[in-house]
Amino acid sequence: MFPRKVGDAWEIQAPAKLNLCLEVLGRRDDGFHSLQTLMVPVRVYDQLRYRSAPARELELRVRNLLPQPQAANLLGSNDNNLILRAARMLGTKAEILPKGTFELIKRIPIQAGMGGGSSDAAAALLLMNKAWNLNYPLKQLAPLAAELGSDVPFFLGHGAAVCRGRGELIEPIDRLPKMHFVVAKPPQGSSTAEVFGCLPSTDQSITARESLANRSLHHLVQSLQLGTVAQAGRWMTNRLEDGAAQLAPWLTRLRELFAGIGCLAHFMTGSGSAYVGVMRSAHHARHTAQRLRNLKTENGFEVGHVFATSSC
Ligand code: C5P
Numbered sequence: 001m002f003p004r005k006v007g008d009a010w011e012i013q014a015p016a017k018l019n020l021c022l023e024v025l026g027r028r029d030d031g032f033h034s035l036q037t038l039m040v041p042v043r044v045y046d047q048l049r050y051r052s053a054p055a056r057e058l059e060l061r062v063r064n065l066l067p068q069p070q071a072a073n074l075l076g077s078n079d080n081n082l083i084l085r086a087a088r089m090l091g092t093k094a095e096i097l098p099k100g101t102f103e104l105i106k107r108i109p110i111q112a113g114m115g116g117g118s119s120d121a122a123a124a125l126l127l128m129n130k131a132w133n134l135n136y137p138l139k140q141l142a143p144l145a146a147e148l149g150s151d152v153p154f155f156l157g158h159g160a161a162v163c164r165g166r167g168e169l170i171e172p173i174d175r176l177p178k179m180h181f182v183v184a185k186p187p188q189g190s191s192t193a194e195v196f197g198c199l200p201s202t203d204q205s206i207t208a209r210e211s212l213a214n215r216s217l218h219h220l221v222q223s224l225q226l227g228t229v230a231q232a233g234r235w236m237t238n239r240l241e242d243g244a245a246q247l248a249p250w251l252t253r254l255r256e257l258f259a260g261i262g263c264l265a266h267f268m269t270g271s272g273s274a275y276v277g278v279m280r281s282a283h284h285a286r287h288t289a290q291r292l293r294n295l296k297t298e299n300g301f302e303v304g305h306v307f308a309t310s311s312c
Pocket of ligand 1: 031032033034035148149150151165166167192193194196
């Protein structure tokens with residue numbers, strides 16, 4: 001994500017992410033959960049543009065390209081929208097009163113577990129850092145990002161990473177192969193807080209969980225770095241999936257559906273509701289997405305918005 005000048009505006013592309021594995025290590029005293037997850041940015045982008053206008057209150061205009069008609073409402077009002085909060089937060093740090101207009105072209109599905117809101121927030125920090133000529137290094141932006149949301153710090157970087165803590169401790173991972181995915185985002189969204197609230201209790205200690213999680217993460221990263229994506233698929237799991245399946249019955253249907261379409265692996269991303277299949281090639285991903293779109297499903301079950309994408 002690099003801001004660039006377009007006429008009198010600044011513009012940035014904000015990618016989505018997928019969680020290739022997600023383990024919950026335990027609940028923390030602050031109510032959040034300790035995580036270990038491998039996240040990869042993927043080629044689905046929101047576009048954020050900022051134009052300074054000293055006479056105008058800071059505002060956000062959204063152009064929704066999603067098949068979710070209620071997208072604009074889900075983005076939050078002026079006070080709690082993450083883009084405006086990010087700009088105001090950076091403004092406070094820099095002693096600048098933010099004025100002007102943001103335009104957001106929305107392509108990343110909302111309430112999908114694909115990090116759209118977090119990516120937009122990180123994009124706003126990077127954009128304003130440039131537009132206001134602040135040139136703060138990433139380590140000064142990172143605490144603001146972490147305050148805005150658990151996934152926001154990941155999007156300040158430019159590649160795959162293992163994220164730990166609440167999600168804000170980032171270890172970049174390089175040499176991952178290009179991966180191809182098919183994603184199904186059902187009409188129902190998913191609330192991150194509710195999904196975390198459905199985690200089954202466990203007798204395992206945090207240390208035992210950590211050691212198991214480290215082992216499978218090691219296998220996952222190593223298999224990917226060797227280019228053996230099919231083998232890596234064995235280690236692609238999401239601890240939040242069973243809880244999410246209690247809240248949303250469609251998840252079990254998606255699991256069954258994806259088990260029959262020749263994926264190398266399939267899983268829910270983040271806290272859902274998007275479900276992901278890892279495919280052999282870009283062609284295979286596109287072809288499978290088309291097949292899923294044409295599928296006639298029963299009993300009111302809708303696969304929803306289906307598309308192919310790949311890692312950045
Ligand atoms: O940080 P973020 O706003 O994305 O978190 C949304 C909600 O998800 C939190 O309020 C919390 O209930 C849950 N969460 C959690 N542990 C995390 C991240 C999120 O319990 N590591």
